[in-house]
Amino acid sequence: MKRYLVFLSLLTWAFTTVTNAQLPPVFKQPIATGLKKDPRVRYYLPPERMIWRSDATGKYIQHADRLLKVGNGQAELVNKDLTVLKNDKSSKTGFLIDFGKEIFGGLQITTGLMRTKTPVKVRVRFGESVTEAMSDVGGTDGATNDHAMRDFIIELPWLGGLEVGNTGFRFVRIDLLEADTELLLKEVSAIFMYRDIPYLGSFHSDDERLNQIWATGAYTVHLNMQQYLWDGIKRDKLVWIGDMHPEMMVINSVFGYNEVVPMSLDLAKAATPLPAWMNGISSYSMWWVLIQRDWYLHQGDMKYLQLQRQYLIGLLKQLMTKIKDGKEALDGNRFLDWPSSENKPAIHAGLQAMLVMTLTAGSELCHILKEAETARACDEAVAILKKNVPDIAESKQAAALLALAGLLPAEQANTILSKDSTRGFSTFYGYYMLQAKAMAGDYQGAINNIRDYWGGMLDLGATTFWEDFDLSWKENAGRIDEIVPKDKVDVHATYGAYCYKNLRHSLAHGWAAGPTSWLTTHVLGIKVMAPGCKVVKIEPHLGDLKSVSGSFPTPFGLIKVNHLKMPDGKIKTTVDAPKQVKIIK
Template structure:
């Protein structure tokens, strides 16, 4: 069912059956709060805002599909599928469930569609669940698979019950098809009077149906699975009662045993490293099989696993010939690319892309060996990498929806305070990159209730502090304090409030926008009043009992740079006294190296960051990594690199947050980022960072931006938007088909249009 992976869900929240919220395409990305991807400023920017605002008046917000697709209550399929996926985790054969509350889909839903036909039509129906079918309130007997839709104005409705999987509907006639224009509710507040007449007044709230692209009647949503393809081992070491195979690199899928015969036991030991696969008592993943095969045959173990090495040990009465696998993957298209003059950086980009491939499944997961769960902090980084590699919006929205779950809110997302804040921020990042306003509209009510939960948990000073049941994570780091009011939590909370204000604007909820903006402003003032230490030239790490601590860490300080919370002078202080200061505790996880290096890139330190990438990610490659790890400390030796969580092989050697060079090289070296939603406008600010040349492709919602950069020339072609190329040059650059504008001494800009090729010649500074 490869066709699942493309999303067709263009939903908005409906206040009632006939009241659907819509809003303009006005770019509100700044609101004078300095959002991460800042749009154009001043009169030039305001002109664009007016243009897009006027344009939106003629652009309908919801577009119905032209063909039939399976539909359901929006978000329910994501919750159901994520529950199914996240409960596959095992450790040495034992079931290992998630740490947090799991919500469920609505088991009884009501769908309807109003139609107007000039002539009767035959319609086919397929439903997942028990169902009641009506036209104009008149029920059909039984479970019809085909009906005649009458001419004229009518309403078709289906009420569906399904406890085991999501209630879903497929309807298809010549002019009436199930799509996202159908309305659905999980509650039916209709009532009847003594005569049996149904009321014509209802308090029921309907929303547009959810869908992906199960566009065939036989493509049952409940039967979805990722595709697989056969792969052979690179090397095989067969002994009397064991087979040890190496697939050459980290991989994921189902182990297949060939020409198996006999009766007895076989044990499969998996390993991301050779040492792990050889360790019969210390490896993370072990499966035991009962073999009862009187004749030769193949056995594929029904459980997907992560491994590079597989060690199969079997009883005397059992024999087999070889071990292969079925590689399981998400068939997303890799649209982004990067190549440069440094072969090690090319290898780092390629391994980063492969790491993302492995961790892009039904959802963006943390790592393929151990958890295989949807963690919000991990996913927030995967979204950003995705925008420069796949630009696969459906996997983003699936993951965001699955993480949020349903009301009422009883805990932070994944129980982690900072992960809740990353969830908020990732929604607006999604809007900036895709321009998909309908997803904001669909998510807004759940954003509000999630924020209500956070606001209710502030302490007397209006700050966020870990309460009973809260996990304050921040990062894996020895001795890192999580006590008191931690500055990075306030930083992320402030950005979340700003995000809520922006989304409230999109929803035309002016009262809420003003409230969230005021709360964000107040918190930002407290952030600097309580935590900024002028003598330390930085924000301190935390506040205990109303007093700031002396400890300075990198976390809040690096976020403050690319959140644009600091003045230019403060940025320079933080760079010197924190980010470039070896006395400040170093970061050893790719998770937070992601943000540390982003802050340095935002400060123009591409030369330094390139060396850091070569040292850090190159260090993993030098140790034989074929995908990037959950944590890397160059001071460790040998098998120490595999240990984590008190277990000899507890570390994930394929972790999504290890793939951050994709994002850094795309955004800060090729220099491409959106400045208006969905790349309506965008900025290209190339930085070679010591490279002699580089070239690459950055995907967008409506085509690719292709770049080639040397020390004297920039070539660009773009299939979308209005771009601005920003060039640093000793002399005024030359471009034959565009005007070169001087911004300041040594800095120039060239405006570009879609569908045209540009060549800019310049003199590097």
Template sequence: MNGFWIAPADIADKQNCYFRARRTFRIDAVPNTVILKIAAESVYRLWFNGKLVCFGPARGTRSCNFYDSVDVARYLQPGRNVIAVLVQCMNIPTFIAFPHQPGLWIVLENILATDANWQVLSNDEWQEDVEIYTLQVGFMEHRDLRQEPIGWQICEDDATWEKATILGKTDAMNHKRLLPRPIPMLKQTTHLPQYIPSAGYVTNNPTVDPKEIALSISYQQYTHAHTLKDDCQSQLTTGSDITIEPSPDGQDIAIVFDFADEFIGYAQLELTCQSGVIVDFAHDEELEDGWVKAARHHYRTADRYITRNGQQTLGNTINDRGFRYVMIVLRQLTKPVVLHRMTVNDCRYPFETLGTFTCDNTQLNRIWDVCTNTLSTCTTDTFLDCPWRERSFWVNDLVVENLVSLQAFGDPKINAHCLRLAMCNARDDGWIPGVCPDTGEDNLVLVATNLMLVIMLADYYQYTGDERLVNELLPQMIDVLHLFDAYTNDKGLIVAPDTFWNFLDWSYELNGTSLNGKCTSLLNWLYCYALNTAGKLAAITPPASQASDLSQLASDFAERIDAHFWADDKLCYADWLDDHGNPSEASSQLTHALAILSGSVPEHRKQYCVDALDRNDLLEPELYLHHFVFQAIQQVGQTDPIYQRILKHWGAMVQTGTTTLWEAFVHRQGKEAYDDAGSLCHGFAACPINYFQTGILGISPTKPGFDTFEIQPIPHSLSHASGTIPTPHGLIHMCWQSINKQTLNIQITIPNGTRGYCQKQWYEPGEHRIEYTVSQQTESEVLI
């Protein structure tokens, strides 16, 4: 049974489009299993017989969509059944969807599929010409619940429905591939607010114009009402009812809810009130003077709802929101309103926290917890940059998130999906956009991201042993590397196309520097790193002969980089060449980290590069690409700077009380970065996880898939550390205690299928006690 894509007539070009679809059917008996497949452009909510079943789908790209498969047997009943769906489509390109037109596709196993017999109803409930919530997400939600056809999920409404229109083979929708969802459905948990930081009265200004709601919320005058705040604190944080009386002088009423952590999902307010009350919701990660600021830079993080009479639930209906704080503003209130409950329905990828870390430094323990919490919060149907501002899959962020999520959670499904998704999003010219899906602009091609892809694949392979994915994606990644052949200058160096974004790390932009249009050593060293990494992977894929070609190309480039970027007066590589082809005054630690990691730096420059990794006169990276700097420092065996910087930057950050990692902390901090719009929950800042596991605990795979691993802990000033390391074979349990500065007692449990190497000795599966000499280094040649 094949389903058709369906929609109401004449909505193909409608922006911010909502529609409903439903179908009644009868069955004699309910089978044990009934699989429903469902896809939508772009998001849906599904009900059976009035009960909410699920929502989705996983985001796609410009060329593919995904369908969800759900067993719905427990929602069915003998006799009459009703399937009902709400669909929403921004119908503009965003960083979450690249829609061709709104549509719905369903196949209910052996029972029915979407066709012309379905009923559909165009929207009257959501205002369509509204403000952009953020450019990356799309429109705000402006919903009038008085227009909802009550009982529509069970066919009890009296609204006028029409027959569905089948989208034909020539419609754009049918030119996208439709693929099965390769990752689990999201995990849902419900949370009450923990605090009511503020409650009070607002200058009465309901702002009829739906394109000024966020500005109105942000710049109205608020007066604190401490009695109201205390009453809300005692009732709403426990899920108890509270009656809110209208203010005597007709002022609006604002209440701020603090959920004490960052969440991604749905803010839901259950209340009973009169018809026509306006309730504005504003979302953010921090407060200003006790209130939520919904207008930051060009972001407008607010939604509006208009109530019907009676009990109802308000809040974002179908598109998720990210926040720690939610502020509601009750407007046009003339009668008491009863607030029953405010909750967040958090929806994220169902990671199981398999990786653990603890030691005698409570600050390091806190950093680990904040890192893993951030990663979890930043993962839904893809890895996200942040929940609050964009909820976008920036592919470059994956260079950190891919590795550390495997170390923290050991679930490779989302990693493989994201790598495939990125490659599936290739442009017609072969370049991989920096965000997936992208909106088509050249400046969304991040040149460095195209080089990082093969590094991500190598990390994935080392931790999973998934050779199939390497065989699948490596040829395309090598083709991407060859695209750079067309962008060499007269010196034989790579120069990024002017129309692309030559972004590596925010340390440049936050210090007033753009690398666009520049010939940089960073990009060229990263190119060498990518070539050598691709060469190593190519050795396991046919034809293996290309491995030596790639390595030779890297060697040739390294010679040219050294010839043109080395600055004798500074004893380091310049970051770029000026207009006359001379080395710039500017240089960075990141340049030298990439040189070391490339494996192609000339022998006579190596010590200078090692020294440069911790030189204070060179630009330090932001939190993000400390990832590469830490890896380079660890590779050369001088790890104390990693330990000290983790305490300096990440340690100072967690001392603020934050539960999640910030987007910036080295050069700017928190919201002050990025024009007052810095994210306070950013997964790409989680690189300390890698050092905690491979450095302090000292466990690193030495063959793909943890077929073998090394045991080489680095204690620093700690007296003990322990943790679990997820592998494809099960958990490695590692614990060490310091006897003196040079000796550790190690207890380790090795799962079946792998074995560990420590101090020239192999350890088979089982429990082991090892007396470890800290100064003794693992002989790498034994492990190759």
């Protein structure tokens, strides 16, 4: 009895941080609060196709297509409908399967009643592309196990099952390793882990390519809404605050309020006592302020905003000490995005603009928090900064930020942004380039950029948007969902730079989803004008589209909008909105 009480005491201590968890009745003692129950669900998915097998004769691999059936994950005492893999002294057997769409999770492998009870060694390789799943860690292709194990050896049990993996993938290769070995496989299912939340926002137009781009951006962010809001589900399973801004804007447009945003903001704040910069990057601390402003604008959560008061004011005061002679003098890692990282004048221009944007947002938040003195100091600092407009340095990143900060006429910035189409775009800052084009009234140009640039990834087989991309990569390129022919360029193994070279390149990166929010804001035309969506402006810009409809989540319910272009070019609009939301046109 004493041991049982000690056991219960230890369990109580272990669960001192559990909330909202439905524990079994055996746990009689009260559980203190703190740690949250995992908000995710798991689904088990069968493969959609067998892409490759080492043996097509039936000698070493038998009944491979049986792995494509829907299973139940349960080992059974009868060997029925199994896939058989055999190695002799000279052969090595393996196969590659496709689950049809990028997911986050792992594998459930179920085995049969084998002749020997000795565990069977297999090598498992996950891949976001076919090439990655067929690659070796440490090779010239750049494949790694960074942040997530995607290439490893495991032992499978006799008549049982095993669940492994915690990464982003679509493709899986499994190899039987030891000589003179037989493996009976009943099932190989993907474990799909995600937050089971509804897609409240929607976007439908007469252009299916734009519809698919909107949906792909929404899905890319959804995959990254795990315990926290990650930047990538394979590499960069981390909370990068700057990268969160476009993700947060997509969440506002598609899912509405979700705890993953404030949880991630708070995680970064707790890990970064002032005067440190979030993620070691000064601009990322500025993005924290901008996210707080845009999150409050959409969600109107005053209680949460008040909890940020002390840190927010301290950060704003710190930022104001980084102004010298009317120019930003930010320290830490001076970074905008990777493609601009070697252009120091562009970085200075971008940081000058970001400081203006951040202190402007800080002033707005301080007025809401009734911190008049700090708000006034922010306004005075902005006035000083605006007297100095740095050179664009032929950078689309700098041009976009300068326009958004009001330091450069948007029309002038758009001449830079429109040069050579999407050359110089990045999947991260492409969102701000689109925003600047909208400020210039170039909605059609932005729509075309979205079709070409983000659509270009879809043309290569993407089901999620990538860490980086350039339209030139499409030239003579093979698809990522195929074994690349020798006369084609292998996009995943060939391209990439900086920290995302070759197969280290993430193909499901949340910062790349900006067009989803942009299409909702500017084409569907839903713009939040007052905190908590209490006032929303409907102003569509259809460009060459004939019709657009969709929905937008607010704290009070959905706004539903339908636009139809009439023969005279005018747009007929119908709006259905909650009574608490004032609609202006």
